[in-house]
Amino acid sequence: MHLFTSTVGRKILMAVTGLLLVGFITIHLIGNLTIFAGNEAINIYAAGLHSMPPVVWIFRLVILVLFAIHITFGIQLTVENSAATPEQYAIQVTQKTTFAAKSMIYTGLIILAFILYHLLHFTMHVVHTDAIEPYNQLVNGRHNVFGMVGTSFQSAFITIAYAIAIIALAFHLTHGLQSFIQTLGWSNGPSQDKVSAIGKLVAIAYGVLYVAIPLAFLFHILKV
Amino acid sequence: MNLTLHVWRQKGPQVKGKLETYQAKNISEDQSFLEMLDDVNEDLIKAGKDPIAFDHDCREGICGMCSQVINGKAHGGDERTTVCQLHMRRFNDGDDIVIEPWRAKAFPVQKDLIVDRAALDVIMQAGGYTSCHTGGVADGNALLIPKPTADYAMDAAECIGCGACVASCPNSSAMLFTSAKVAQLAALPQGKAEAKDRVRNMTQALLDEGFGNCTNHYECQDACPKGISVKFIAKLNREYLKTVAK
Ligand code: FES
Numbered sequence: 001m002h003l004f005t006s007t008v009g010r011k012i013l014m015a016v017t018g019l020l021l022v023g024f025i026t027i028h029l030i031g032n033l034t035i036f037a038g039n040e041a042i043n044i045y046a047a048g049l050h051s052m053p054p055v056v057w058i059f060r061l062v063i064l065v066l067f068a069i070h071i072t073f074g075i076q077l078t079v080e081n082s083a084a085t086p087e088q089y090a091i092q093v094t095q096k097t098t099f100a101a102k103s104m105i106y107t108g109l110i111i112l113a114f115i116l117y118h119l120l121h122f123t124m125h126v127v128h129t130d131a132i133e134p135y136n137q138l139v140n141g142r143h144n145v146f147g148m149v150g151t152s153f154q155s156a157f158i159t160i161a162y163a164i165a166i167i168a169l170a171f172h173l174t175h176g177l178q179s180f181i182q183t184l185g186w187s188n189g190p191s192q193d194k195v196s197a198i199g200k201l202v203a204i205a206y207g208v209l210y211v212a213i214p215l216a217f218l219f220h221i222l223k224v
Numbered sequence: 225m226n227l228t229l230h231v232w233r234q235k236g237p238q239v240k241g242k243l244e245t246y247q248a249k250n251i252s253e254d255q256s257f258l259e260m261l262d263d264v265n266e267d268l269i270k271a272g273k274d275p276i277a278f279d280h281d282c283r284e285g286i287c288g289m290c291s292q293v294i295n296g297k298a299h300g301g302d303e304r305t306t307v308c309q310l311h312m313r314r315f316n317d318g319d320d321i322v323i324e325p326w327r328a329k330a331f332p333v334q335k336d337l338i339v340d341r342a343a344l345d346v347i348m349q350a351g352g353y354t355s356c357h358t359g360g361v362a363d364g365n366a367l368l369i370p371k372p373t374a375d376y377a378m379d380a381a382e383c384i385g386c387g388a389c390v391a392s393c394p395n396s397s398a399m400l401f402t403s404a405k406v407a408q409l410a411a412l413p414q415g416k417a418e419a420k421d422r423v424r425n426m427t428q429a430l431l432d433e434g435f436g437n438c439t440n441h442y443e444c445q446d447a448c449p450k451g452i453s454v455k456f457i458a459k460l461n462r463e464y465l466k467t468v469a470k
Contacts, residue, residue, distance in 0.1 A: 002424070002467075002468070003468060006424070006427060006428060006431070006464075007399075007427050007428075007430060007431050007437045007438070008423075008427050008460070008461055008464040009464070009468070010437070011437065011438065011439075011461070012461070012464070012465065012468075077437045077439065080431075080436060080437060081394075081395035081396070081397070081436035081437055081439065083329065083434075083436075084328060084329050084330065084395060084396040084397070084434055084435055084436030085327065085328060085329065085394070085395065085396040085436065086329050087327045088327070089293060089296060089324055089327055090230075090232075090243055090322055090324060091295060091296035091322050091324075092293075092296045093295065093296035093297050093301065094392075094394070094441075094443055095297065095301065095392075095443060095446040095447070096441065096442045096443050096445065096446045097394060097441035097442065097443050101439065101440065101441050102394060102441070104439070175440070178440070179439070179440040182440050182454070182457070182458050182461070183440065183461055184461065184462075184465070185458045185459065185460075185461040185462030185465060186458065187454075187455065187458045188455045188458065189453040189454075189455040192442075192454065192455070
């Protein structure tokens with residue numbers, strides 16, 4: 001298929017899967033933020049989710065496919081692009097590009113590593129087994145997700161690991177969001193800078209909202 | 225003014241090159257950058273040394289031959305300025321200037337600052353034209369094209385094929401060049417008939433020639449001596465999407 005081999009086709013696949021993944025992190029974020037709605041809210045939310053295994057699994061499968069496409073082509077394009085520039089300039093001064101744009105592969109890989117760690121931590125309960133202990137103590141007949149999350153983020157190490165990943169995500173989005181608009185051909189000359197600025201704001205918003213949760217526990221704004 | 229130049233010297237395509245240092249003495253600020261290099265070369269010739277090989281032709285900013293990265297910026301980095309139009313008044317006495325050739329796999333260095341930009345021609349041959357019978361001369365206004373459309377196509381057609389977009393791109397992509405051609409022809413009635421094949425074939429040629437993929441750094445737009453906008457890349461993407469939707 002042309003879409004999977006051509007230069008613009010793969011660019012479009014990166015953009016579309018990227019945006020759908022932003023959709024995923026949006027839903028995930030909304031779910032997470034229920035943690036601020038009292039000690040029970042996130043437990044109810046989690047119990048609700050887990051009462052519909054087919055929905056959860058279909059959702060997980062879709063996300064997996066999206067990630068697979070986004071990561072495969074991301075790496076493939078990066079490899080091709082560095083092969084296209086075998087010799088570096090003695091001096092190279094960039095005029096327009098950003099740190100975020102240049103570090104997409106690195107922020108992407110940090111996010112990938114984080115996702116694996118995050119799954120091992122909160123989904124599979126393989127790492128930080130002490131911190132996830134509260135999960136197994138039922139509160140009103142429901143798993144105590146609030147307690148698990150809260151206990152985890154009392155550890156500075158875990159909080160820092162999460163914060164690093166969220167910063168990487170914010171940078172990734174800074175370039176990704178405006179890139180999406182350009183790739184689908186929706187930008188014209190004058191709109192370019194505005195789209196970039198809005199993309200930056202949205203990326204920062206995601207970063208702040210996500211990082212608010214671990215920090216809230218670390219600084220005892222939320223208490224287990 | 226007196227300047228210290230650090231110039232990329234490379235004897236041939238297969239030989240390893242390196243930066244060498246030269247002194248440019250008594251340079252007038254009214255000289256162009258290429259005229260400054262001419263002076264340096266005369267000194268080199270008098271000293272029995274091999275002059276610095278560099279490309280140039282028109283020396284008036286329209287042919288796109290003068291391909292040099294000066295202090296890390298294609299064409300020296302002045303807005304809408306080719307190397308031949310860059311003047312020494314932009315530099316100060318005692319400055320160090322680093323001069324390198326375009327660097328990209330698709331632009332192999334031939335000698336010193338001269339690279340082979342034929343890969344851009346290959347992209348053009350893949351679809352940068354319309355196939356039509358030329359016949360007799362058509363009446364001036366037989367084909368009606370609105371002024372904004374004509375202007376848009378003209379803006380895209382300003383591209384002189386110098387390759388600064390590739391030289392400045394962190395991915396060495398020729399997407400700005402390709403998009404200028406695709407957008408120019410896609411905007412006009414003459415180009416519509418072959419629009420789908422054109423965008424596919426030209427972008428394929430871009431990959432085949434060893435250029436990188438565009439990842440929206442937008443360096444090209446700032447480096448372009450003709451101010452070609454990345455809006456034409458957005459246009460190329462739209463043209464490509466049409467071929468997917470069919
Ligand atoms: S020599 Fe023709 S553009 Fe510079």
